Amino acid sequence: AFPSWHFHDFMFIFYIDAYTINCTGFDLYGVDPNAFQSVFDRKAFRPVINFRVPTLVNISFTLSAILDVDAQIQLMTSFLWVNMVWDNPFISWNPEECGGLTEISVAAKNLWLPDLFIIEFMDVDTTPTSLYAYVHSSGRINYDKPMKVTSICNLDIFYFPFDQQNCTLTFSSFLYTVDHLLLGMEKEVWEITDNSRDIIRTQGEWELLGINKATPKLIMGSSLYDQIMFHVTIRRRPRLYVINLLLPSGFLIAIDALSFFLPVESGNRAPFKMTLLLGYTVFLLMMNDLLPASGTPLISVYFALCLSLMVVSLLEAIFLTYLLNLVTTQPPPMPPWLHSLLLHYLRATDRCNKRSQKEPRGSGPNLIHLPGLMEPVVMATWVPGSSEAKLNGDPGSTRAPLEQEAQGRLTANMWGKFIVILDKLLFWLYLLFMVSSLTTVIILWNT
Known part of the structure; x- marks a missing residue:
């Protein structure tokens, strides 16, 4: 009998060979669009070979600006650079065959993108659509997305102007449950905090104190969704007041x-x-x-x-x-x-x-x-x-x-x-x- 493990190894080698992109001539004549056409045709589907295996999407972000904190309607407006990283098994090539080319930029509209959103988001998403993603020779995709986020935040203004607020940014998938998509961290929380603090150190009325992370699951009926919750702690600069x-x-x-x-x-x-x-x-x-x-x-x-x-x-x-x-x-x-x-x-x-006290003497x-x-x-x-x-x-x-x-x-x-x-x-x-x-x-x- 043919051992089962030999069968799996054979199938794995077959998948690798079947989806390896021929990059010959990329270093001389540029990228051939036809080489990626099979990948582009699959953009409507989650890029997995076995649909029972969930896709792991690692996320991180940089808080580059706190534009406004409206205490009256309990909203915080901030600007984020969201980074998402995942693997596409249908993309791979041998860098030695194309002059050491290890990554290329591809229009994001030609690739499958995770449908991540921020639960506290309270406005229309104005993210530009003409964005690009970096594709590595191993099939890893790195996608950066700038976002102006107007999120709901429970503000406590009792200590104004010496107040600090704790706002939440929760990333989750709109469609995919934990059976199809899992979330992970591309960077550690302290790296996200340090990068964000360095950028917004001298900008605006608010300063960033810290960012903490929590990973609760979201239950919607019989569906279970993975999510990552970031607690952003900010403090007001009181000098003006x-x-x-x-x-x-x-x-x-x-x-x-x-x-x-x-x-x-x-x-x-x-x-x-x-x-x-x-x-x-x-x-x-x-x-x-x-x-x-x-x-x-x-x-x-x-x-x-x-x-x-x-x-x-x-x-x-x-x-x-x-x-x-x-x-x-x-x-x-x-x-x-x-x-x-x-x-x-x-x-x-x-x-x-x-x-x-001396009383005056005499007839007066x-x-x-x-x-x-x-x-x-x-x-x-x-x-x-x-x-x-x-x-x-x-x-x-x-x-x-x-x-x-x-x-x-x-x-x-x-x-x-x-x-x-x-x-x-x-x-x-x-x-x-x-x-x-x-x-x-x-x-x-x-x-």
């Missing part, structure tokens, strides 16, 4: 904090804060085009926080101005608990500062100066002299009005001190809240 958004906003909020040093009794603080608030609102309207149109990024929370701080600061200035006007025109009586608390605070401040009145509020106030402890009483005829006739006036000025004086202390307290509370809030936002951005 820091210069145009964050720094101006930070300067305006700093100026608003410094406006607390304007004397409240001058009446200029509230108009200044109102002008500053109006300018900040105009700034937000002008910079609105740079912000994402969808979602609620952290930078929007930051702007809302700055705007709220300015509004609170303006309300504080209005309240103090109203209170100051009320005190200087018709001071209400100070509640006993507030009067006692204010005295305790003043005494504690004096002890901390180690100052001893005790003076208390309200800083910027009014003229020196006469304390109620001053008793007018006898000579003034004689001029009025009755000593008791002037004592009561003067004491009442002194008491009113003393109340106004205490209210003035209270306004100054309240202004300092609100300033420190404002400053504490501003620093803590901005620190929280910065920590969230860093995480």
Whole structure:
């Protein structure tokens, strides 16, 4: 009996001889189209001798540019150079017979091409059709395909402009299942990442951080498809947004904090804060085009926080101005608990500062100066002299009005001190809240 292995070897040698291309004269007269005509006639069929054997297609790509990332409609537009390599057993020739010719370029329309596509692709494929493929003497075909890919990507803009995104590019066959086509890697993932990073290093708003690979199977009903999934991690370059958004906003909020040093009794603080608030609102309207149109990024929370701080600061200035006007025109009586608390605070401040306030001696009145509020106030402890009483005829006739006036000025004086202390307290509370809030936002951005 004829051994089976001899039969297979014979059939293999027969296939090799049957599909070997006669390349004699290619080095002298150029490629003869008739030599490849049998191959071109088979382009409608998958190039295998045994249809039960799947075709292995090795793929790789180079991410040459990230053209746009649209957060509103969740799309990433990129430019890829896709490389596909597979074997065609119907093409082979002996390089020694044609002057050492090892590969030639053939129009891609004359060859069978794998129907690979990107699952996340969301646009019309505008790849040019007049492409060429390199055919090796062993039958290996190398086909490069440039693609402008608009792919769907789940974008998280919460950390804008310090955000990074993870978009997916999944290569799969549209028609062939795992029984007919398998996918492999032509290059390692680190090579794809390094080549892509070198090309797009200085281009555009985004930079490439890394590319990872996964090979899950795609199940569609009873069919199983092979696929390779690439996770592309990109990060936004935030310099434009820091210069145009964050720094101006930070300067305006700093100026608003410094406006607390304007004397409240001058009446200029509230108009200044109102002008500053109006300018900040105009700034937000002008910079609105740079912000994402969808979602609620952290930078929007930051702007809302700055705007709220300015509004609170303006309300504080209005309240103090109203209170100051009320005190200087018709001071209400100070509640006993507030009067006692204010005295305790003043005494504690004096002890901390180690100052001893010396009261002037003599027959003149005790003076208390309200800083910027009014003229020196006469304390109620001053008793007018006898000579003034004689001029009025009755000593008791002037004592009561003067004491009442002194008491009113003393109340106004205490209210003035209270306004100054309240202004300092609100300033420190404002400053504490501003620093803590901005620190929280910065920590969230860093995480």
